Amino acid sequence: MKLSKILKNGFLIIVACLALSACATSKKTTGQMQGDVYTGTDTVEYLASGVPDRVFFATNESVLTTASRETLRKQAAWLRKNSKITIVLEGHADERGTREYNLALGERRANAAKDYLMTYGISSDRISVLSYGKERPVDSGSNPLAWSKNRRSVTVKAN
């Protein structure tokens, strides 16, 4: 079950990578977005020096990007060093979806981050997951850039 899930996510990541490289010419990097994934730092906070607290997602997706995986590896290293710390992964969606589906999507995004942290040795006992769906946007804008900032999983210290 668990294994098949990780395999499935792995597969999705490979597919996403292929898709990205296949259309690298059409996916413009416009300062703060690559495709429709936020790559800026406006809203990012830090758990420790050099350890960003959040990762971003494409519309309707819960696949981790290369940058997201790098961020989560930094978080995992920080968590390994600070073994008493427990965390909540707060999953969010943008406002362009129905409320109930977005609650599920936020949960799926936070779990994608959780699964990745676990593959880097962080015990599931230290991680809880909380979905806010579209209820807690960081950017109140109604435009693609604002939506990209809101599609996120944020790692929050719980203790």
Add this chain to the structure above:
Amino acid sequence: MKNILITLLIILIPVKSFGLIEVDITRGNLNPLPVAVSPLSIDEKSRQNFENILKKKNIGSEISLIVENNLRISGLFNPLNKDAFLQEPDIANLKPRFEDWNLIKAQALITGKVTYVEDKLRVEFRLWDVLAGKEMMALAFTTVPNNWRRVGHIITDKVYERLTGEKGYFDTRIIYVAEEGPKTQRVKKLAIMDQDGANNKFLTLGNELVLTPRFNPTSQMVTYLSYFRNLPRVYLLDIETGTQEVVGDFPGMTFAPRFSPDGKKIIMSFAKDGNSEIYTMDLENRIVEKITNHPSIDTSPSYSPDGKFISFNSDRSGYQQIYVMKSDGSNVKRISFGKGIYGTPVWSPRGDLIAFTKLHKGKFYIGVMRTDGSGERLLTENFYQEAPSWSPNGRVLIFYRETKTDSKGEGFSAKLWSIDLTGYNERQVPTPTDGSDPSWSSLLSN
């Protein structure tokens, strides 16, 4: 709720059919029927008694205003201006001078009388066909004075039913989420109000996030999602007593709750390890059953009125689409095949249609389709709108709409709207604050 304190004493009726006026409800509001609502007459002693109790100068006129407003917002009727009425209310109630009412182009006339009888409010009213010069209906009932607004709604329901041949939806309430504050930190409370926006009451304080309240079939219980202690779980609330309890003991988020049509079960989603599945819990024996089994997101379940089927949305095809299955989870069939993504299916009380939200090319639509997915009809398009809920007679949908913010991220609002199944008569439903996630009650006086 307040257990139908109304005692319906139907005195005179036997209505013969004379081939009288009829309103075609399926046609939209192209030609609303002109109707005269003569103020309910009241004797001076009764007027004074009610003024003391209710602080309303003339309760007869107040009740008539409710009827008039209901008829207007139905879109099917055009209540005429009272200034043009020639006949006094008390005399009109005894015997209308039809030629006078005909002169102002009224086709139907409502008259009546309010009296104070042993601390109670007694109402009688009559519906007249002006062209045929006949009485179509006469009813009387007695209730506690505080129920005076409901009296207006019940009169409207009876008139609506007599003229359209279908049950009304006026003696009903809406439960919804009242919203305030900046978009990034909305404070949300459960609120309940009459269908016309009156008697608004907050049921929670706003300390925790609450979402998606839905009535049970008797409209005395509500199931909803609360983030109490940051643990999003489905709750059950008894409106009358205020008692709340968590539904089930799930090791994770439960959401998207609704009652089964017999009120005995709650159907909802449970999310775990990135996978949302649909479950039911029996409220009597607490037995939990898993209904779906698929590694995709399965949510927004809604029963058919006979309880035999469940519609829901799932992204198992890659994107959110609408599916129908038997209530045991077997025979899953996708029914939405149009362009775009589809969500929030809700089965109509008549059983023949499913209302939904659709997103296509950056626009949100509220629409309906048959339960096999055929006959898709979009009723309204907007920047953002979702979550339709049916009026108990299946003729009107209520939903919420959010505005696009400006370049500074300001100007956000969320409001309740309603639209007829015909696609006509779209209107904002008044709420004291912003509102979302509306759910329509059953007919209270049934």
